[in-house]
Amino acid sequence: MRKIYYNLAGTRKIDARAFALTVSVILLAMVLFNGITILNLASQQRQSRNEKNEIRFSAQKLEELEQKTLQYQKEISVLKKKWNPKLTFANSLIERKCFSFIFRLNFLEKVLSGSMRIRQLNMVNHPPGRIQIDVHALAQNELLELYKKLLPYDLVIGSENQTTENYRASLSFKINDEKK
Amino acid sequence: MMKKNKLAVLALLFLLCLSVIGCLFSFFYVQVKDISLQKRLELFGNFKNREKEFQVLEQEYNDWQNFPDALQKLFKDNMLAMDEFAAFRRDLDSSLAANQLQPSRIDFTFSTGREKIKKVNVKFSLEGSYRNVKKFIFDMEIKPKMYFIDSMTLSAAGTAVKGVFTLEVYLGE
Numbered sequence: 001m002r003k004i005y006y007n008l009a010g011t012r013k014i015d016a017r018a019f020a021l022t023v024s025v026i027l028l029a030m031v032l033f034n035g036i037t038i039l040n041l042a043s044q045q046r047q048s049r050n051e052k053n054e055i056r057f058s059a060q061k062l063e064e065l066e067q068k069t070l071q072y073q074k075e076i077s078v079l080k081k082k083w084n085p086k087l088t089f090a091n092s093l094i095e096r097k098c099f100s101f102i103f104r105l106n107f108l109e110k111v112l113s114g115s116m117r118i119r120q121l122n123m124v125n126h127p128p129g130r131i132q133i134d135v136h137a138l139a140q141n142e143l144l145e146l147y148k149k150l151l152p153y154d155l156v157i158g159s160e161n162q163t164t165e166n167y168r169a170s171l172s173f174k175i176n177d178e179k180k
Numbered sequence: 181m182m183k184k185n186k187l188a189v190l191a192l193l194f195l196l197c198l199s200v201i202g203c204l205f206s207f208f209y210v211q212v213k214d215i216s217l218q219k220r221l222e223l224f225g226n227f228k229n230r231e232k233e234f235q236v237l238e239q240e241y242n243d244w245q246n247f248p249d250a251l252q253k254l255f256k257d258n259m260l261a262m263d264e265f266a267a268f269r270r271d272l273d274s275s276l277a278a279n280q281l282q283p284s285r286i287d288f289t290f291s292t293g294r295e296k297i298k299k300v301n302v303k304f305s306l307e308g309s310y311r312n313v314k315k316f317i318f319d320m321e322i323k324p325k326m327y328f329i330d331s332m333t334l335s336a337a338g339t340a341v342k343g344v345f346t347l348e349v350y351l352g353e
Contacts, residue, residue: 014185026192033199040206044213051220058227065234072241079244083251090251093350097258097328101317121334 099125100177107175108133111149113142119168130156130172137167146171258326259297259352268327268349272302275319279312301330302347310341326350 101123108118112135120134137143140162147155150173158170260268276283283304291299306313313334320329327349334343 019185019189022189023192026189026196030192030196030199033196033203037199037203037206040203040210044206044210047217048213051217054224055220058224062227062230065230069234069237072237076237076241076244079247083244083247086251087247090254093326096330096348097326099328100321101329101332102314102321105314105317117336118334119336122331123333124331125329 096125098177101125103177104131104175111146113137113145115139116142116146130154130174132158132170132172134168134170137169140167143167143169255297255326255352258324259350260325260327262298262351264325265300265349265351268325271323272347275316276306279308279316279319281306281308281312281316296352298351300349300351302349303345305342305344307337307340307342309339313341313343320347 104123108121108131112118116135116137118133118135120132122132123129135143135146137146143160146169147157150171153173153175155171155173158172160167160169162168272286283306286302286304289301289303291301306316308316317329317332320327327347330346330348332343332345334341336342
């Protein structure tokens with residue numbers, strides 16, 4: 001004999017399986033989202049803890065650096081005050097020892113043409129010092145050629161004279177040492 | 181019963197929404213933290229720069245600390261000692277003689293310089309071929325000790341060259 005069941009409840013009968021499935025899906029999704037959240041925050045927490053340690057370490061080191069920098073700067077300024085004149089003196093001696101008259105003579109030999117003659121030459125071992133020459137040439141264009149060659153060397157033409165024999169010029173110029 | 185279940189599902193959905201919002205917030209939070217991390221890394225980069233600057237300063241400090249010894253060594257190695265002055269005079273004479281130059285007189289003027297260093301001005305005139313005068317200048321320039329030509333005036337004298345030289349010689353202790 002077949003039994004007949006009547007639902008006497010006010011609402012429809014619940015489909016237990018569908019309900020359970022829905023609830024489990026929701027719960028699973030919640031677990032998933034919460035898991036992701038927890039993982040995110042935990043890794044962030046770990047990272048920020050490491051960072052804090054690193055920053056604390058760096059800050060300590062930075063402070064040490066600042067202190068040492070100040071100390072060194074003070075000591076350097078004291079040492080500079082004491083030793084700078086001697087350093088300047090030593091440097092000036094080295095500079096003057098390196099000054100080459102030969103280099104300047106070679107330069108003059110190179111820029112002068114065959115028929116030109118230097119009658120007088122004056123050189124001082126002092127970098128800003130000028131080389132002074134009295135030069136004789138048979139033709140004026142030779143002198144002009146020389147002027148052109150010396151123009152890049154701050155040439156100053158003191159005087160130029162013309163005689164029946166030749167052309168004479170008094171010049172000065174400045175040339176830097178090749179070793180510099 | 182149905183109503184209660186519906187409420188339960190709604191409640192669960194609400195909680196799910198909260199979880200989703202929480203999850204999204206955690207991503208946002210991580211992003212914000214990343215940005216601040218970048219800034220901190222920049223600060224760290226500055227720290228590295230400071231460290232480099234400090235190393236340069238430290239080098240300068242060490243150089244200054246070593247400077248007195250270096251200076252003393254420079255003077256000791258390159259300056260003539262008082263008792264070497266006679267040797268310098270012999271050396272000058274031999275350089276002149278080697279280039280067939282014979283000054284009629286050589287004047288020495290002593291003056292006190294800085295720090296126990298004496299400066300001697302040596303002045304002489306000579307006459308010879310341009311080649312020999314130039315060779316003499318070259319010989320003087322290659323000497324390792326701290327003396328050098330201070331000034332020179334060369335003038336033509338027929339086929340020869342007349343020269344007036346001033347040398348500076350520094351004598352240490």
